[in-house]
Amino acid sequence: MSAYPKAVAEGWHPVATLKALRKGKPLARRLMGKPVVVFQSADGPAVLLDRCPHRNMALSRGRVREGAIECPYHGWRFAQDGRCVLTPGAEEPARHGATPLPVIERAGIIWTTLAERPNAGPTLPHPIEADGFDSFWWPIKPTRARLLDAVENLLDPAHPHFLHPGIVRSGTAxxxxxxxxxxxxxxxxxxxxxxxxxxxLMPRVMEGKRVASIGRFFPPSTGQVAFENTKGLKLSITVFFVPEADELVRPLAHLATQSGVIPPIFKEIMLRAFDMVILAQDQLALRRQAEDIAAFGAPKYAVGPLDVLFPAIHALANGETPAPSERTLRMML
Structure with a gap:
């Protein structure tokens, strides 16, 4: 039985950008503890378990040659579907192949899954792939964090007053x-x-007068925060949290703003400048949280009145189908 929530274990996860694959080198990744290799094959993006069937050397230590990935130990080469297409010194390729994983290419991202019976594909929330927005992908280095804690951190309305005072929320009012x-x-x-x-500071610079802020969760492990002003959606930040291993998460963020007179590169520079500070503060808190939980052996959470998405995040991630519901409450933010 998987140690990961059901929807996470069976879901699609981003493992690389197409831009990164264009460099021609294989990329070593981990997905729920499994080493995988991502490379550009002759037939398109490919994902294999990162193990040569011959002597179990990591294929990611090799190189891509003639559209196949070459093991650095004995030079066996493997195609997109895992077939061995060359065994140097032999008249015919070996019958033993590497293990391929399903691949979907969408929005400039390579997605894969460890599910035995994969579903239709990843959920890409609006405004990803939508017209009228300037956007960019931001791959973030892995950080120590519990997976659903990282998701909740993005969607939590209560901590910015304390963790990001003056940047995301006022520290006093x-x-x-x-x-x-x-x-x-x-x-x-x-x-x-x-x-x-x-x-x-950040909403003053990027939004103007805010009408609404929105937090959304999409299983298996995607969080989105969006901000609206009088002209509609102003800024959207969607983060796909990839579980590399227990307490190791690799986020992939998509940031989108309304197209307008400001050149996209200027907005990207501003967003990266703000979010690098916020990201560092969040990563430190998540790392400390994981360490503190480990000291007690397991989490024991209380659900407070502002933890409005916490129950749904855990239910949906665990493959449950909650009854549709809607409620309204008041709070001070």
Whole structure:
């Protein structure tokens, strides 16, 4: 039985960008403890378990030659489907192949799954692949964190006052907010109606007067925060949290802003500058949280009144189908 939540264990996860594959080198990745190798084959992007069947050398230590990945030990080469296409010194290739994994290419990203019976494919929330937005992908280095804790951290409305004061939220002032929480069979959403002039630095620069902020969860392990002003969706940050191993998460972020007069490269520079600071603060907190939980052997969480998405995140990630629901509550953010 998998140690990972059901939807995570059976879900599709991003393992590389097409841009990274264009460099021609194989990429070593881990997915739920399994080493995998990603490379550009003659027939398109490929993902194999990162083990040569001959002497079990990691294929990612080799190189891509003539559209196949070559083991650095004896030079066996393997195609996209895992077939051995060359055994140097032999008249015919060996009958033993590497283990291929399913591959889907969408939005410039390579996705794979460890599921025995894969579902239709990954969920890519709006505005990914939508017109009218300037966007970029931001691959982030792996960090120590518990998977669902990392997801919840992105969607948590309560910690920015303390972890990111003056950047994301004011460290001193709070405003009344009406929150509507919707849960469906395949996503959960919390919409916070704010209608206030942002007091923290990042929303002042990037948004103007905020009308609403939204947090969304999509199984298996995707979080999205979005911000609306009077002209509609202003900024969206979608993060796919990839479980590399126990307490090791590799985030892949997609950031999108409304197209306008500001050149996309300037907006990307500003967003990276803000988010690098926020990311470092979050990563430190998640690492410390994992260490502190390990000291007790297991988590024992209390669910507070502002933890509006916590139950749905854990239910959906574990493959449960919650009954559709909607509720409204008030809070100070």
């Amino acid at each position: 709070r405003n009344p907010v009406e929150a509507t929480v919707r849960v469906a069979h395949d996503y959960a959403e919390a919409r916070y109606i704010e209608n206030t002039q942002a007091q923290a």
